[in-house]
Amino acid sequence: MSDPWYITNVHILLRLLASMLMGGLIGWERERSSHAAGLRTHILVCVGSTLIMMLSVYGFAEFVKEPNVRLDPARLATAVISGIGFLGAGTILFTGKAITGLTTAASLWVVAAIGLAIGAGFYFAAFVCTLIVLLNLWVLNIVEQRYIRRSKDHQITIEGIAGTLTLDKISRFMDSEHIQIKKVTYVKERGGISMTSEMLVTELRLNVIIKHEYDSLELIGNIQKIEGVTAVAIE
Known part of the structure; x- marks a missing residue:
């Protein structure tokens, strides 16, 4: 042109x-x-x-x-x-x-x-x-x-029987899996959807850093083996 x-x-x-x-x-x-x-x-x-x-x-x-x-x-x-x-x-x-x-x-x-x-x-x-x-x-x-980028931020929500599921158990498990906990929100003794009306549950919300190659399904399975855990969710 x-x-x-x-x-x-x-x-x-x-x-x-x-x-x-x-x-x-x-x-x-x-x-x-x-x-x-x-x-x-x-x-x-x-x-x-x-x-x-x-x-x-x-x-x-x-x-x-x-x-x-x-x-x-x-x-x-x-x-x-x-x-x-x-x-x-x-x-x-x-x-x-x-x-x-x-x-x-x-x-x-x-x-x-x-x-x-x-x-x-x-x-x-x-x-x-x-x-x-x-x-x-x-x-x-x-x-x-x-x-x-070998690690990634996740939020893990764990629900369990009040008195049986403790923060100490979860903390020891995370240390054994080399998962870094950044923040913990602890809700003690509230009614759970998956529980009967007579039972009380504890809910833990953890902001963690997990290695990128970690299998989320495997992690959920391992957390469910902890005594007192009734539900697990990872985002």
């Missing part, structure tokens, strides 16, 4: 399809991991950013030759980068034991940037950026899980 302010319909179509493909690849990875923002969200963000970038560059071309008019192709792009933060913030959640969604929020922000790059015709940078993002979300996530 010799005229920097003009774009053909074919190029418009190619850029929108390219943004759909690249945004979809990143969104597909997020969808596979069951994150809040998945395939469709990432495609919409990327395609929308591409459209806004093309509008910013080419949408006002008829005013180029008007006197006292100066066009800034980046003016709408800056609004996209700022505005995408609100969408990303919606994917960040505080679950009580950890903050989740930061990576998905960052992926939305990067997808918006990829869409802007495609809209401006910066294809190579957009393609390389997509590969880097996929490498980070997929390959480096495996490396992180296996070799870097």
Whole structure:
């Protein structure tokens, strides 16, 4: 295209399809991991950013030759980068034991940037950026899980017969399993759903750090063997 302010319909179509493909690849990875923002969200963000970038560059071309008019192709792009933060913030959640969604929020922000790059015709940078993002979300996530982040926060809720289930028993068990206890909430002698009306139960809520390779089902089975335990839940 010799005229920097003009774009053909074919190029418009190619850029929108390219943004759909690249945004979809990143969104597909997020969808596979069951994150809040998945395939469709990432495609919409990327395609929308591409459209806004093309509008910013080419949408006002008829005013180029008007006197006292100066066009800034980046003016709408800056609004996209700022505005995408609100969408990303919606994917960040505080679950009580950890903050989740930061990576998905960052992926939305990067997808918006990829869409802007495609809209401006910066294809190579957009393609390389997509590969880097996929490498980070997929390959480096495996490396992180296996070799870097060896432990994970969990919340264990244990319910048992009052007087029989004691904090000392649970503490000794956790020490033997090399599970670090960060916080304990102790509820003494209250009615339990699984118990008869004449029996009282004790409930323990523990925020712990468990090794990543630990089998949760095996842990539940071992806790159930403790005298007095009637119910176990791990989150």
